[in-house]
Amino acid sequence: MSGSLNAFGHIAISDELVTFLRTAQSVTVLTGAGISAESGIPTFRDSQTGLWAKYHPQELATLQAFTQNPDLVLDWYRWRRGLVARAVPNSGHLALAVMEQCVPRFTLITQNVDGLHARAGTKNILELHGSLQRMRCSAANCKFSLPDWPEETTPRCPQCGALLRPDVVWFGEALDPHVLDLAVQASRSCQVFFSIGTSGVVEPAASLPYEALRAEATIIEINPQPTPLNIYAKYSFLYPAGQVLPILAATVWPDSS
Ligand code: OAD
Numbered sequence: 001m002s003g004s005l006n007a008f009g010h011i012a013i014s015d016e017l018v019t020f021l022r023t024a025q026s027v028t029v030l031t032g033a034g035i036s037a038e039s040g041i042p043t044f045r046d047s048q049t050g051l052w053a054k055y056h057p058q059e060l061a062t063l064q065a066f067t068q069n070p071d072l073v074l075d076w077y078r079w080r081r082g083l084v085a086r087a088v089p090n091s092g093h094l095a096l097a098v099m100e101q102c103v104p105r106f107t108l109i110t111q112n113v114d115g116l117h118a119r120a121g122t123k124n125i126l127e128l129h130g131s132l133q134r135m136r137c138s139a140a141n142c143k144f145s146l147p148d149w150p151e152e153t154t155p156r157c158p159q160c161g162a163l164l165r166p167d168v169v170w171f172g173e174a175l176d177p178h179v180l181d182l183a184v185q186a187s188r189s190c191q192v193f194f195s196i197g198t199s200g201v202v203e204p205a206a207s208l209p210y211e212a213l214r215a216e217a218t219i220i221e222i223n224p225q226p227t228p229l230n231i232y233a234k235y236s237f238l239y240p241a242g243q244v245l246p247i248l249a250a251t252v253w254p255d256s257s
Helices: 015-023 063-068 070-086 091-102 116-120 177-188 205-214 241-252
Strands: 026-031 105-110 125-127 130-137 164-168 192-196 218-222 235-237
Touching (some): 091 116, 125 177, 177 205
8 A cells, every 4th residue: 555645735644554553562663774864864875975976885884995995984984974963863763753652662773873863762773784973993803892983083992903993884794693683573573564764675684574574564664766675565655754754653643743
């Protein structure tokens, strides 16, 4: 079923969906870069602007790139941290924080490293791909991590002397197995699974909606572009998340929005 426009040209939420969500006991949400697009953070598969237009994220977000040219990779992450610091959570992030307050069991799984869900007030967040906020030691056998970035241009680990790196998952790297395990459990045990603002092409996150589907959850997708998941979604809203989510929250939970 597709989300449609009502007679006033507004996004319409069907009575059936309102009743269903009001009585839902457990909701799991997966977000991707699209949820932060309306906060001015470019999505991964958008072209980059300015200084970084000549680089692909895939060329910079790798251990190989960091090993070959740490200053270049750290400068790119500093640029992204600057964008995020100037950004504010948008109405989509805020509506998900409202949803968490209204649903008995709520888990938000995000592929984003921008921290905007936490700044919007959501509490139960699984950051699958890490966080731009933190740094950690790049040596495989060293567990040192820092909650913020130090001032130095190319900071080194105070314990072992190796370079510090952003605490994010790079292409070709494994996810934190504990975080991934919690995400799989939350996907397998929910009644409703929202997929919001993700192209659904990067594993293992891309498989989570299918885990939910196998466990007979109802899939709801919000993305202006249809993705491979679209045909499995019982409800699909082909509109920006910052437009759909506030209307959805205000219609389903009018006293909390
Ligand atoms: P992508 O850049 O692949 O996809 C962004 C999705 O957001 C697209 O499907 C857009 O159609 C959609 N979109 C754009 N604007 C939107 C809006 N206002 N509301 C809702 N949706 C919108 O980003 P991800 O799917 O997050 O991983 O990419 C997944 C992973 O690929 C990233 O976490 C990153 C990258 O490789 C790592 O760095 C490990």
